[in-house]
Amino acid sequence: VSFDQDRAIYSEDDEAVSFFKVISGVVRTCRFLRDGRKLIDAFYAEGEMFGIEVGNLHKLTAEAASDCKLMSFRRGGLDTELHHDATLSSELFSYAMSCLNRAQEHALLLGRKCAVERLAVFLLSYSRRANPSVTIELEMTRQDIADFLGLTIETVSRSFTLLQKIKAIELTGPRCVRITDRQALLSLSR
Amino acid sequence: VSFDQDRAIYSEDDEAVSFFKVISGVVRTCRFLRDGRKLIDAFYAEGEMFGIEVGNLHKLTAEAASDCKLMSFRRGGLDTELHHDATLSSELFSYAMSCLNRAQEHALLLGRKCAVERLAVFLLSYSRRANPSVTIELEMTRQDIADFLGLTIETVSRSFTLLQKIKAIELTGPRCVRITDRQALLSLSR
DNA sequence: CGTCTCCTTGATTGAAATCAACTTAGGTGG
DNA sequence: CCACCTAAGTTGATTTCAATCAAGGAGACG
Numbered sequence: 315v316s317f318d319q320d321r322a323i324y325s326e327d328d329e330a331v332s333f334f335k336v337i338s339g340v341v342r343t344c345r346f347l348r349d350g351r352k353l354i355d356a357f358y359a360e361g362e363m364f365g366i367e368v369g370n371l372h373k374l375t376a377e378a379a380s381d382c383k384l385m386s387f388r389r390g391g392l393d394t395e396l397h398h399d400a401t402l403s404s405e406l407f408s409y410a411m412s413c414l415n416r417a418q419e420h421a422l423l424l425g426r427k428c429a430v431e432r433l434a435v436f437l438l439s440y441s442r443r444a445n446p447s448v449t450i451e452l453e454m455t456r457q458d459i460a461d462f463l464g465l466t467i468e469t470v471s472r473s474f475t476l477l478q479k480i481k482a483i484e485l486t487g488p489r490c491v492r493i494t495d496r497q498a499l500l501s502l503s504r
Numbered sequence: 505v506s507f508d509q510d511r512a513i514y515s516e517d518d519e520a521v522s523f524f525k526v527i528s529g530v531v532r533t534c535r536f537l538r539d540g541r542k543l544i545d546a547f548y549a550e551g552e553m554f555g556i557e558v559g560n561l562h563k564l565t566a567e568a569a570s571d572c573k574l575m576s577f578r579r580g581g582l583d584t585e586l587h588h589d590a591t592l593s594s595e596l597f598s599y600a601m602s603c604l605n606r607a608q609e610h611a612l613l614l615g616r617k618c619a620v621e622r623l624a625v626f627l628l629s630y631s632r633r634a635n636p637s638v639t640i641e642l643e644m645t646r647q648d649i650a651d652f653l654g655l656t657i658e659t660v661s662r663s664f665t666l667l668q669k670i671k672a673i674e675l676t677g678p679r680c681v682r683i684t685d686r687q688a689l690l691s692l693s694r
Numbered sequence: 695c696g697t698c699t700c701c702t703t704g705a706t707t708g709a710a711a712t713c714a715a716c717t718t719a720g721g722t723g724g
Numbered sequence: 725c726c727a728c729c730t731a732a733g734t735t736g737a738t739t740t741c742a743a744t745c746a747a748g749g750a751g752a753c754g
Binding site for chain 4 (some may be wrong): 695696697698699700701702703704705706707708709710711712713714715716717718719720721722723724
């Protein structure tokens with residue numbers, strides 16, 4: 315299945331009939347407050363799965379952060395299978411626990427880290443998942459980064475500038491970053 | 505096992521040899537940044553389980569938020585059992601997913617809600633788990649609430665005062681709250 | 695009765711949000 | 725092919741909310 319950038323894949327409280335694997339592009343899952351405030355919970359890149367739920371409803375909204383292609387899986391008998399296939403369900407347990415870990419790390423970032431520190435964490439985690447070359451291509455907008463880090467686009471932009479000023483990164487384009495001092499980012503991030 | 509208030513039950517990166525069930529009192533799980541900044545991930549009250557991990561190490565620190573009694577379980581063959589007992593592992597999956605949900609809700613709060621809104625959420629969730637009587641007894645300090653909500657004790661205190669001023673709550677003592685306008689709290693919390 | 699801890703309140707500072715203007719890059723069509 | 729248009733990003737000025745600094749009050753306990 316293909317989705318254009320910013321298309322909704324499913325919405326909060328939609329019935330969870332399928333889950334997905336990313337073939338290409340980036341997907342974001344997010345939540346909203348009634349007045350429109352938004353927080354991106356996670357980005358999913360090539361090869362990652364999302365949309366697995368326990369109840370009948372999706373707890374988050376999923377949107378295409380870039381144009382992307384997905385593999386869709388019928389949820390079907392997953393529930394019943396769960397009670398019989400111990401390997402499957404223990405793998406799902408591991409999967410859920412690793413998501414939990416990521417979410418807890420995210421909470422620590424949102425609750426206790428300042429703007430530059432948040433961006434440092436983001437760039438490090440992003441560089442880890444992208445190919446390990448020096449220059450990384452950000453596949454999402456400043457707005458997406460801001461909504462993930464609990465900031466505004468202006469603050470994100472200023473933080474990029476600041477990281478560049480202290481020579482931790484180099485901006486070769488608005489979406490292109492080279493990490494020039496990984497150690498500096500690391501010490502900001504903990 | 506008994507723990508006095510503020511005693512560590514286990515620390516981040518400790519070997520995860522046991523997990524626990526709360527018999528009485530309240531436990532908090534938390535993470536730290538190197539400079540001492542702290543975020544409480546969750547509180548666990550009577551009957552709740554904590555300390556279940558996938559790897560060999562605890563990912564969080566657990567401390568007694570009040571004097572408390574715990575039931576300790578050897579982790580033992582849980583790993584091997586996991587691959588054979590489908591019911592157990594699917595239950596663990598559900599457990600992990602509900603923790604994940606809670607963590608995501610927490611992240612939304614930390615990333616996008618202001619101080620009073622955060623306190624409103626906290627009081628509502630706390631009143632849900634405590635007995636449903638009108639007056640609730642907070643079993644933790646302002647510092648704990650602040651570390652959970654990503655605020656300082658002063659801001660928490662001011663938010664209590666503010667909620668009282670708008671007649672959403674009544675403080676019958678520093679640790680005793682009566683919710684007088686649940687609707688007001690609800691509309692702050694979403 | 696004094697001391698200590700926890701909590702509240704006030705004054706000031708500071709980091710990020712908001713408001714506003716400007717720049718750049720990319721895409722489109724003349 | 726180039727000029728224009730638009731969306732995305734940056735930068736600056738100001739405001740705002742929460743943090744910090746500081747002082748004082750209330751209850752618990754020896």
